[in-house]
Amino acid sequence: MASINYPQPVIDLIQELKRLPGIGPRSAERVALWLMQSPKAQPMVLAESLVAAKQEVSLCGDCGFFTTSAGCPVCSDHNRSRQLLCVVENATDVLPMERSGAFDGYYHCLGGKLSPLDGVMPEDLNIRALLRRVKGMSGVEVVLALGADVEGEATSNYLAEMLESLDCSVSRIAQGLPAGGGLEHADELTLTRALQGRRKF
């Protein structure tokens, strides 16, 4: 009696799904079998979406946000303030900033953060283009909006140093209590930062 397994195409599909972030072997099997069996599943539509997203979307050569053949939606928006340039780690960080509604300038996505342990050095990030842009926007305020972890801090410090000699001011977003968070849930470092960043009421 031969041992039975799923047909090879199904095994291949499970294998590919398993590579996605947050999807383990069991989820991958469940998703693959749902795709094969459920009358509601549209595996072909999903496949087409993947191909379309990969083929039609690229990163803007200036700011690093997602762009299509229609042009970068940020860089081509001339109603934004040319006095503000927000530096974020990844293209995916632009949308949370936009949803906050508190920023109306331009963005610059670094494509990562400095992390010598993982082999990410300054030349691996989109820093040269940032310096060129800042030179072209004289008197701009560069807002560093990088993560509050060690690599984010290191990247902020490095950028502040590089920008020092240019005609721009450099600021960074505040660290402190998250909205809605009580003191009892805040860790010591967060409270230290919140105290250090206190402002006149």
Add this chain to the structure above:
Amino acid sequence: MASINYPQPVIDLIQELKRLPGIGPRSAERVALWLMQSPKAQPMVLAESLVAAKQEVSLCGDCGFFTTSAGCPVCSDHNRSRQLLCVVENATDVLPMERSGAFDGYYHCLGGKLSPLDGVMPEDLNIRALLRRVKGMSGVEVVLALGADVEGEATSNYLAEMLESLDCSVSRIAQGLPAGGGLEHADELTLTRALQGRRKF
């Protein structure tokens, strides 16, 4: 200032990923952006796997298990016992049975279970083909291996009734304590079934 969103192909991809079972809006966004950004992502390979799995794999017309152009791996295996036919709900139930190594007969996948509330009636299941197969395998033991929930019970009872007049014996898999499970974790119904199903030591 126009509000910024991901390009349409990325939004479409997030939409499609969100339809997968167990994947919510946040996971879908995370997976889509990982597929767009990570150097390790292979969206085209995933798309090809989806197309291949959909095009090359179908359900066996006899037993309902997954099959390719090479033929059904179960039905074409003549080393199995023709005295045993195991009835399961879905094609996905065959592999757990096979992995147990305790069954060497053939399978029959119903494609679901009776559930009048969800509009699943006997004619929606692969029951007619089951009766035809049983008639062709005279003296076979039909092992009902359906779930232990209400619909599984109802389906088992219905099948037992339909098979009564045919030249076959009907059995069902046991209900009781799961392997490794202590009494303190078993619910009352499980213990009732375990007691009812007790066997001479």
